[in-house]
Amino acid sequence: xxxxxxxxxxxxxxxxxxxxxxxxxxxxxxxxxxxxxxxxxxxxxxxxxxxxxxxxxxxxxxxxxxxxxxxxxxxxxxxxxxxxxxxxxxxxxxxxxxxxxxxxxxxxxxxxxxxxxxxxxxxxxxxxxxxxxxxxxxxxxxxxxxxxxxxxxxxxxxxxx
Amino acid sequence: xxxxxxxxxxxxxxxxxxxxxxxxxxxxxxxxxxxxxxxxxxxxxxxxxxxxxxxxxxxxxxxxxxxxxxxxxxxxxxxxxxxxxxxxxxxxxxxxxxxxxxxxxxxxxxxxxxxxxxxxxxxxxxxxxxxxxxxxxxxxxxxxxxxxxxxxxxxxxxxxx
DNA sequence: TTGATACTTGTAATAATATAACATATCAAC
DNA sequence: GTTGATATGTTATATTATTACAAGTATCAA
Ligand SMILES: [Zn+2]
Ligand SMILES: [Zn+2]
Ligand SMILES: [Zn+2]
Ligand SMILES: [Zn+2]
Numbered sequence: 001x002x003x004x005x006x007x008x009x010x011x012x013x014x015x016x017x018x019x020x021x022x023x024x025x026x027x028x029x030x031x032x033x034x035x036x037x038x039x040x041x042x043x044x045x046x047x048x049x050x051x052x053x054x055x056x057x058x059x060x061x062x063x064x065x066x067x068x069x070x071x072x073x074x075x076x077x078x079x080x081x082x083x084x085x086x087x088x089x090x091x092x093x094x095x096x097x098x099x100x101x102x103x104x105x106x107x108x109x110x111x112x113x114x115x116x117x118x119x120x121x122x123x124x125x126x127x128x129x130x131x132x133x134x135x136x137x138x139x140x141x142x143x144x145x146x147x148x149x150x151x152x153x154x155x156x157x158x159x160x161x
Numbered sequence: 162x163x164x165x166x167x168x169x170x171x172x173x174x175x176x177x178x179x180x181x182x183x184x185x186x187x188x189x190x191x192x193x194x195x196x197x198x199x200x201x202x203x204x205x206x207x208x209x210x211x212x213x214x215x216x217x218x219x220x221x222x223x224x225x226x227x228x229x230x231x232x233x234x235x236x237x238x239x240x241x242x243x244x245x246x247x248x249x250x251x252x253x254x255x256x257x258x259x260x261x262x263x264x265x266x267x268x269x270x271x272x273x274x275x276x277x278x279x280x281x282x283x284x285x286x287x288x289x290x291x292x293x294x295x296x297x298x299x300x301x302x303x304x305x306x307x308x309x310x311x312x313x314x315x316x317x318x319x320x321x322x
Numbered sequence: 323t324t325g326a327t328a329c330t331t332g333t334a335a336t337a338a339t340a341t342a343a344c345a346t347a348t349c350a351a352c
Numbered sequence: 353g354t355t356g357a358t359a360t361g362t363t364a365t366a367t368t369a370t371t372a373c374a375a376g377t378a379t380c381a382a
Contacts, residue, residue: 006297032349034359053339068362073340078359089250090305092339092368107290109299120293128285129268129308136167136281137313138270144251146305147290152298193378195330214368229333234369253339253368 006048006111006118006151015045021100022084031082040075041096044085049115050093088117090146107145113154120147167272167279167312176206182261183245192243201236202257205246210276211254249278251307268306274315281308 022041026033043059044051053072060067076094079085083101085094088108095108095117105126106119122145133140150158183202187194204220205212214233221228237255240246246257249269256269256278266287267280283306294301311319 006299032358034348036360066361069340070342070362071360074359089307092253107293109294109297109301111299112302118297118299120297120299122290122293124289125286125293128289129283129306132268132281132283132286133270133308133310136270136279137316138167138272138279138281138308139310139316140270140308141273141310143309144305144307145290146250147294147299147301148304149294149300149302155298155300193330197331227332230369231333231371232331235331 006109006116006153015042018045018084018096018100022079022082025082025084025101029082031078036071037075037078040072041079041084044079044094044096048095048098048117050088050091050095050110050117052091052093055093086119088146089144090148105143107147109151110146110148111151111154112148113150113158116151118151167270167277167314176203179206179245179257179261183240183243186243186245186262190243192239197232198236198239201233202240202245205240205255205257209256209259209278211249211252211256211271211278213252213254216254247280249307250305251309266304268308270312271307271309272312272315273309274311274319277312279312 019038019042022038023033025031039060040056043056053069053076056072056076057067057069060071065071076085076087079096080087080094083097083103085096086106086108087094088110090110098119099106104119105122107122107125109118109120111117125145126140126143129143129145130140180199180203183199184194186192200221201217204217214230214237217233217237218228218230221232226232237246237248240257241248241255244258244264245261246255247267247269248255249271251271259280260267265280266283268283268286270279270281272278286306287301287304290304290306291301
């Protein structure tokens, strides 16, 4: 797994591929990939950072919709439930998944300077967490793993020469 | 580090020791351990689970105070800043630290059935996370590590014989 | 002791995030 | 086309958190 949020990349295809993957997944699983849901996913995919539900509502309103909170939260529920987006608990906000269709349980890397959010492979992290939990007799079902710090770009900017 | 939230233990000393440790730490560091701050810590220490700021306000009001939100949030800021309590991001709530005065960066184990919250040693987890982040060129400054699942007691209850 | 200063609390108002409830519309299968 | 399930529109409300400013209290130096 790469950390696409931090690298230069073909962002147009980033959006296009994300939508296409989600559409394919929905077809395959009999889910309705409605215009609202597609639109919200596109809005998230435009950024490699997390947006609040009300940020999304603002965009929808700029586009002429009369969008009340449930519009955003319902679409986000759908996207998160099906793995097309992730909730970033630390920010009470949502980010498009960078690996739609691939089964994964990532760790999130949140840059405190530019707000970019990337996904990192978390299998070893989850293994270590599972082990620590097991020692307490605790069974892990889900885990929130979110790191805050500096992305490569902002690190250079902040600590020059 | 144990997972005291899930074990039988002398809970009276649990509260008493927590307050005493916080008081000692404040004396040593020239911090004001005011009645408000002490009271909020006690309220958290009564439970081995996370309470919302408004849960705390309810308790203070039952005790006769006219407590507005900043009362709770200020005390919680103080407690969290000095390591006497932790914020559980997944719950937007706060739990007393189980190891006041000891330097530690725990993982939290949150039981979805009884809502108990315990702290587990997270050094190996953080090491694994740091390594994954490093591969992306990311520098971790803080990390949220929260596992949701079933505590030993609730696990037995839920899956009998 | 006094006054300067920083820190803490009281209080009102408001912002930001999220859900409940119910009516209407659309979809999917029959 | 009818029907049941799913999705959307809309209003209202619940929950979590911060801003702003006034008033009180602790600390310490002069
Ligand atoms: Zn993802
Ligand atoms: Zn950055
Ligand atoms: Zn206890
Ligand atoms: Zn439990």
